[in-house]
Amino acid sequence: MAKFHKNPIFFLHILIFFHQFDVLISQPTHSPILNCLNNQKITNFTLHPTSNHHSSLHYNHLLKFSLQNLRFASESTPKPTAIIIPDTKVQLINSVLCCRRSALDIRIRCGGHSYAGMSSIPRGNNPFVIIDMMNLNRVIVDLESETAWVEGGATLGELYSAIADHSSYYGFPGGVTPTVGVSGHFSGGGIGVMGRKYGLSADNILDADLVDPDGYVLGRAEMGEEVFWALRGGGGGNWGVVYRWKVQLVHVPKKVTCFFVTKQAPINELAKLVYKWQFVAPYMDDSFHISIYLTASTSKDVYLTFLGFYLGSKLEAIKIIDRQFSELKIRQEEYLEMSWVESVLFLSGLPKGSTTRDFKSRYWSSKSYIKTKSDYVREPVSIEGLTGALEMVALEPRGLFLLDPYGGIMDQISSDSIAFPHRKGNIYNILYALLWGEGDDEDRCLSWINRFYDYMTPFVASNPRAAYVNYIDLDLGITDFANSNDNIVEKARAWGEKYFLGNYDRLVKAKTIIDPQNVFHHQQGIPPSNVKTHDEL
Structure with a gap:
């Protein structure tokens, strides 16, 4: 193993x-x-x-x-x-x-x-x-307008590094994995630790230059508001090639605070902590973000890791946690003050000793076999339900269960302001992930994650059971453009409404405007009306 x-x-x-x-x-x-x-x-x-x-x-x-x-x-x-x-x-x-x-x-x-x-x-x-797109990775920062133009092949690390080179008082809300490409991240929405304060990456996109199927470069005015709406959260690989994005920079304090605290205890005790988290993390000051990672050891011990990020000082963070979530029992030395860009490094998963210079490396040396699924939770899960989930986690040491809180500004942004729809009413998002190595039984591994997903059915959003498009899951269905008897728009609705809820039909209209021949497509792409693939024309 x-x-x-x-x-x-x-x-x-x-x-x-x-x-x-x-x-x-x-x-x-x-x-x-x-x-x-x-x-x-x-x-x-x-x-x-x-x-x-x-x-x-x-x-x-x-x-x-x-x-x-x-x-x-x-x-x-x-x-x-x-x-x-x-x-x-x-x-x-x-x-x-x-x-x-x-x-x-x-x-x-x-x-x-x-x-x-x-x-x-x-x-x-x-x-x-x-x-x-790796060579189209330039980032031009303009502090006077508080914006940056980011070429479509840049990574999040390259964007963050460029911002930090210009000022320690600006940042950008996005994920913390430095090798993730900005275009895929932005296209699906872009969840990050500043999301409760500033929204998604896609909420902070001001303009884009899109290469359409005929080779024309269209800015926001030329592509029209419907296509620009779809670019932000409507999923990657659907609309053309984004040559560059214009993003709104956000203000960050000189010092932010992070903590990384792991708890190991009997499952019933851990379930109580997760239960309390559901009533705290989505409702805290919107400058605070606390995620939970659930993992297990080969001896079936379960570990909860609380990852905290606060846009403010250590003293302020301590007061908030002591008042709202004292059960975490975080020692004062576990709260770490640092600059915003240092916090991205702290959260990045890069090897110990890495510096912000390493943000510019595009290569990740650790490779594995990976399967993921996702859910949204709108009502707190009972302690009994959480206990069962933790018992599932204990069965698989290669599994990971990630809970990311919503709330804050996410509750204030309309579900149709951009194509990403998961806003008010969602208290957190779940990522189920499984990593395994060569020689492991893939069928057995996939069976575990599918059983876990099935177990969670009564506790998560339903009608439809929602999913996050950046955690793309082909188990939800795929489109078969080769079968001319299929109504592709209706067939794709089965998974399209899970990712995009009531925005799906509007995305089909946008696709029909920008790419009626379906040049840019994949197994879960947004189909245009009256689908014809470009190789049939």
């Missing part, structure tokens, strides 16, 4: 990196894409080794660089015909057009962190190309 790191933060961040592909399709046709790239003077690409092209020497390295989820690393997983790494906006435009002219499906890779590999694997066995 593979050994796993016992730090729950590290554990979580191993899983927030995945990407993949390795492969073997019927032999790809290289000449059309090769000729087009040469004609457009695009030289930064690599072709599948069957092409015998000189660029193929770099193929396997570039393919595996962001391959984090080993579930998609098998020899039978289809490989891309080519991997293109554009260096400029013009090259990005021409890369899209060359794929279309060559009748190749397009996968856009930014950080490579789709849990289901949507930026890595094709639709069925369709030949495809990966356009890797």
Whole structure:
């Protein structure tokens, strides 16, 4: 059995990196894409080794660089015909057009962190190309307007580093995993520890430059408000390629406070702590965020780790916890004051001794097999229900159960202000995750996470049972564009309304506006009305 790191933060961040592909399709046709790239003077690409092209020497390295989820690393997983790494906006435009002219499906890779590999694997066995955005990663910060332009291939770490280089009084609300690509994160919403204060990443997007299926670059005014609405929270891989995003910076104090406290006790005692957390974390001062990570040891001991973040001083944080959640019994030395960017480093899961310079590294060395699912909770779960959940956690030392509180400003933002709909009434979000190693019984592992998910059914949001699109889960259903008898819009509703609730139909309208031929698609993509795939036209 593979050994796993016992730090729950590290554990979580191993899983927030995945990407993949390795492969073997019927032999790809290289000449059309090769000729087009040469004609457009695009030289930064690599072709599948069957092409015998000189660029193929770099193929396997570039393919595996962001391959984090080993579930998609098998020899039978289809490989891309080519991997293109554009260096400029013009090259990005021409890369899209060359794929279309060559009748190749397009996968856009930014950080490579789709849990289901949507930026890595094709639709069925369709030949495809990966356009890797890693070289389009520039960040331009303007403190006078309190904004930044962030190219679509930048990572969260690169964005945070650029902000910190300019000022210690500004930040940006987003996740804490530095190698996550901004485009995928923003496209799905973007949950982070400042979300209760400032909302999602997507709530703080002011503009974007989108390369549409025909190669036109559209700003907010040109794409129209419906498409711009859909870009923010409507899921990645649906609308085109975002060349760059304009984001609103937010104010942060000179010092913030963090804590990382692990509790181990009998399950009934731990259940009481989680039960109390449900009545505290979603209703605290919106500058406070407390997540819970639940993990287990091989001896079936269960551990609760409380991760706290507060936009303020240590003394203020201590007073709030003592008043509202004294049961945590946090020692004063466990409260740590630091700058905002240091707090991101503290929460990042990077190895001990890392510095903010490491934010610019795109490579994550720890790889595993990963499966995730998600839920939303609208009513506190009973102690009995939580006890059963903790007993499930105890059965699987490779599992992780993450609870992220909502409330704060999330209760004040309308569910249709952007495409992300999970707002007022949700008290927290659940991520179920399982990591396993080579040689472990995958079927048994998947059986555990499915049983856990089934167990939680009575306790979570229903009609529909909601899910977070950035924790994409193909178990909810996939679209089969090859079956012309299917009403794809209605079939996709089965999972589309779980991710987007009442916003699903509006997303279909936006898709029909920007991409009626469904050039940008994947197994859980938003379909346009009267679907026709681009290779049928």
